Amino acid sequence: MFAITQTKPGGPExxxxxxxxxxxxxxxxxxxxIAASAVNRADILQREGNYPPPPxxxxxxxxxxxxxxASVGAALTLDxxxxxxxxxxxxxxxxxxxxxxxxxxxxxxxxVDIVTAGALPEVACTVWSNLVHVARLREGETxxxxxxxSGIGTMAIQIARALGAQVAVTAGSQRKLDACAALGxxxxxxxxxxxxxxxxxDETAGRGADVILDNMGAxxxxxxxxxxxxxxxxVTIGMQGGVKGELDISAMLRKNVGVxxxxxxxxxxxxxxxxCREVEKxxxxxxxxxxxxxxxxxxxxxxxxGAAQTLVESGDIIGKVALATP
Amino acid sequence: MFAITQTKPGGPExxxxxxxxxxxxxxxxxxxxIAASAVNRADILQREGNYPPPPxxxxxxxxxxxxxxASVGAALTLDxxxxxxxxxxxxxxxxxxxxxxxxxxxxxxxxVDIVTAGALPEVACTVWSNLVHVARLREGETxxxxxxxSGIGTMAIQIARALGAQVAVTAGSQRKLDACAALGxxxxxxxxxxxxxxxxxDETAGRGADVILDNMGAxxxxxxxxxxxxxxxxVTIGMQGGVKGELDISAMLRKNVGVxxxxxxxxxxxxxxxxCREVEKxxxxxxxxxxxxxxxxxxxxxxxxGAAQTLVESGDIIGKVALATP
Numbered sequence: 001m002f003a004i005t006q007t008k009p010g011g012p013e014x015x016x017x018x019x020x021x022x023x024x025x026x027x028x029x030x031x032x033x034i035a036a037s038a039v040n041r042a043d044i045l046q047r048e049g050n051y052p053p054p055p056x057x058x059x060x061x062x063x064x065x066x067x068x069x070a071s072v073g074a075a076l077t078l079d080x081x082x083x084x085x086x087x088x089x090x091x092x093x094x095x096x097x098x099x100x101x102x103x104x105x106x107x108x109x110x111x112v113d114i115v116t117a118g119a120l121p122e123v124a125c126t127v128w129s130n131l132v133h134v135a136r137l138r139e140g141e142t143x144x145x146x147x148x149x150s151g152i153g154t155m156a157i158q159i160a161r162a163l164g165a166q167v168a169v170t171a172g173s174q175r176k177l178d179a180c181a182a183l184g185x186x187x188x189x190x191x192x193x194x195x196x197x198x199x200x201x202d203e204t205a206g207r208g209a210d211v212i213l214d215n216m217g218a219x220x221x222x223x224x225x226x227x228x229x230x231x232x233x234x235v236t237i238g239m240q241g242g243v244k245g246e247l248d249i250s251a252m253l254r255k256n257v258g259v260x261x262x263x264x265x266x267x268x269x270x271x272x273x274x275x276c277r278e279v280e281k282x283x284x285x286x287x288x289x290x291x292x293x294x295x296x297x298x299x300x301x302x303x304x305x306g307a308a309q310t311l312v313e314s315g316d317i318i319g320k321v322a323l324a325t326p
Numbered sequence: 327m328f329a330i331t332q333t334k335p336g337g338p339e340x341x342x343x344x345x346x347x348x349x350x351x352x353x354x355x356x357x358x359x360i361a362a363s364a365v366n367r368a369d370i371l372q373r374e375g376n377y378p379p380p381p382x383x384x385x386x387x388x389x390x391x392x393x394x395x396a397s398v399g400a401a402l403t404l405d406x407x408x409x410x411x412x413x414x415x416x417x418x419x420x421x422x423x424x425x426x427x428x429x430x431x432x433x434x435x436x437x438v439d440i441v442t443a444g445a446l447p448e449v450a451c452t453v454w455s456n457l458v459h460v461a462r463l464r465e466g467e468t469x470x471x472x473x474x475x476s477g478i479g480t481m482a483i484q485i486a487r488a489l490g491a492q493v494a495v496t497a498g499s500q501r502k503l504d505a506c507a508a509l510g511x512x513x514x515x516x517x518x519x520x521x522x523x524x525x526x527x528d529e530t531a532g533r534g535a536d537v538i539l540d541n542m543g544a545x546x547x548x549x550x551x552x553x554x555x556x557x558x559x560x561v562t563i564g565m566q567g568g569v570k571g572e573l574d575i576s577a578m579l580r581k582n583v584g585v586x587x588x589x590x591x592x593x594x595x596x597x598x599x600x601x602c603r604e605v606e607k608x609x610x611x612x613x614x615x616x617x618x619x620x621x622x623x624x625x626x627x628x629x630x631x632g633a634a635q636t637l638v639e640s641g642d643i644i645g646k647v648a649l650a651t652p
Contacts, residue, residue, distance in 0.1 A: 134582075134584070217575045217576075218573075218575060221573065221575070230594075233584075236575055236578075236579065237579075239575055239576060239579070243574060243575050243576040244572055244573065244574050244575070244576075245572070245573055245575070246570055246571070246572055246573070247544075247547065247570065247571055247572070247573040247585075248569060248570050249543045249544060249547070249562055249565055249569050249570070249571070249587045250543075250565060250569040250570075250587075252562075252585075252586070252587035253562065253563075253565070253587035253588060253589050253592075254589070254592055255592075256460075256586070256587070256588040256589065256592070256593065257586070257587070258460070258559075258584050258585065258586040259573075259578075259584065259585050259586075260578070260582070260583070260584040260585075261575045261576075261578035261579035261582070261583070262579060262582040263579050263580070263582065266579075266580055266581075266582070267582065268556075
């Protein structure tokens with residue numbers, strides 16, 4: 001098969017597209033002939049040497065894919081060969097083939113083309129697990145999403161709306177805020193112009209956000225706590241603003257709030273499988289009904305993964321960048 | 327009526343027992359003729375000037391009581407006058423009479439004498455709300471309780487056992503650890519001899535605690551996170567080890583853990599009423615069945631509240647110190 005490989009950690013120039021040996025499936029794994037993968041910020045951290053793959057995972061980049069089941073491991077029946085699927089991967093998506101545990105294989109939502117489908121697993125599983133299981137977002141609550149125009153952000157806006165929540169977003173340009181509004185966000189905060197803490201309080205009669213989906217980590221820690229309503233929950237899923245920050249526990253205690261930090265990749269296979277089943281059951285029907293739309297800014301050829309990552313790093317996109325195999 | 331009053335913040339010597347005017351009930355309040363209250367660490371902070379009462383609350387110390395309904399507010403029917411009750415108070419418990427919203431009035435569990443009952447509301451409501459609602463402790467999980475010999479600790483051990491959890495405790499003496507064991511704790515950690523992080527890992531095959539009930543705040547923040555299992559939840563309800571500490575968000579993210587800080591006193595009346603109804607429904611039957619036992623180290627006369635607080639501060643007690651009205 002072909003894959004994006006890398007000889008040493010570094011910038012996008014360290015990536016190349018070349019022939020490598022095919023993966024072999026463990027007994028409970030399938031081999032997917034990949035149609036598309038997509039860029040995640042975690043891929044960029046891994047490329048730079050700052051996010052090593054978990055033990056046992058491929059060292060090829062790529063946390064999601066779509067494609068067709070080409071073969072199956074010894075413990076699995078053959079009848080799924082040829083099925084069009086999507087999958088949440090521990091790695092190995094920037095390639096023409098990948099091995100993945102059967103539990104992390106999902107269907108392709110009806111009406112979604114196979115390339116777009118390759119950009120769905122990470123955002124759907126991340127948003128569902130964090131909003132529903134971790135933060136327990138409820139109907140009528142207010143969710144604040146930092147980076148509303150990102151892949152995660154565009155999916156989180158729509159899933160939160162489908163759950164009956166009001167959505168606030170931060171973003172760095174009017175173009176992104178317009179896109180967020182079109183997806184269902186009703187409180188639009190340009191972080192270059194406004195203080196998000198003050199704005200979210202102003203827009204909620206002083207209450208604040210019930211849930212915050214955060215990608216900044218340390219930089220926003222205390223401001224997020226300030227922006228939370230009583231009994232609010234913050235979930236950090238990215239640390240673009242640093243990993244260590246001072247926590248004022250008394251500020252949390254006064255409002256009975258909780259701070260979580262989670263990653264999808266580090267979860268054991270059993271938890272990932274549970275999340276995948278729930279996403280198939282709850283999120284795919286919303287996509288099939290047109291309630292939730294995949295947001296793919298553009299599709300690039302997988303051999304140009306380095307350029308695609310640079311585009312994601314620039315922040316100048318809305319939604320995901322998909323990588324189609326040649 | 328008589329009450330403990332204070333002319334300026336300070337030590338126990340600033341407290342005196344003297345005649346003051348009777349409280350008058352708001353329309354939805356009852357007046358309780360108090361049989362007993364009990365000492366909470368929050369009372370000591372308030373005495374020192376470090377924990378002002380919430381707006382509208384009595385400036386008399388005391389967050390719980392037992393007694394008899396003496397009169398009722400204009401919006402309430404008279405048929406409850408004479409009923410023996412317990413109550414969660416926003417303040418005013420160190421007195422012979424107190425006004426309290428009807429939603430925070432609970433029954434007296436059968437088989438519990440009226441003085442012991444005065445030491446139940448704070449620990450029962452605090453432990454129930456934090457273990458069940460905030461931390462969502464489940465059957466088969468492991469709970470680590472810091473200060474297992476305290477009023478909160480002795481109640482938390484028993485409620486967690488009743489919920490089907492395994493219980494680990496920290497305490498500073500073998501006498502306290504023995505008491506915790508008698509109440510159902512199975513992992514006993516003397517913090518003077520052992521590192522609790524290492525011990526909890528050793529005792530759980532490396533997993534750690536699913537839930538930690540913490541009274542130390544900043545001092546234990548990162549050690550608690552280290553001691554948590556995957557998907558673990560820490561709940562800080564006291565800050566005896568400081569309010570501000572450095573948080574390493576990446577350490578949380580690797581394990582998908584959450585950190586909460588809560589206080590019962592700051593909750594709005596509607597939330598307190600919900601908690602009181604659940605405590606009556608779930609905790610009182612456990613007490614009536616002998617599954618959960620109130621742990622009162624000793625009963626002191628309410629006029630000696632200062633000496634009782636000094637005893638609680640010394641840490642040389644197991645469970646609660648009740649204050650009986652003369």
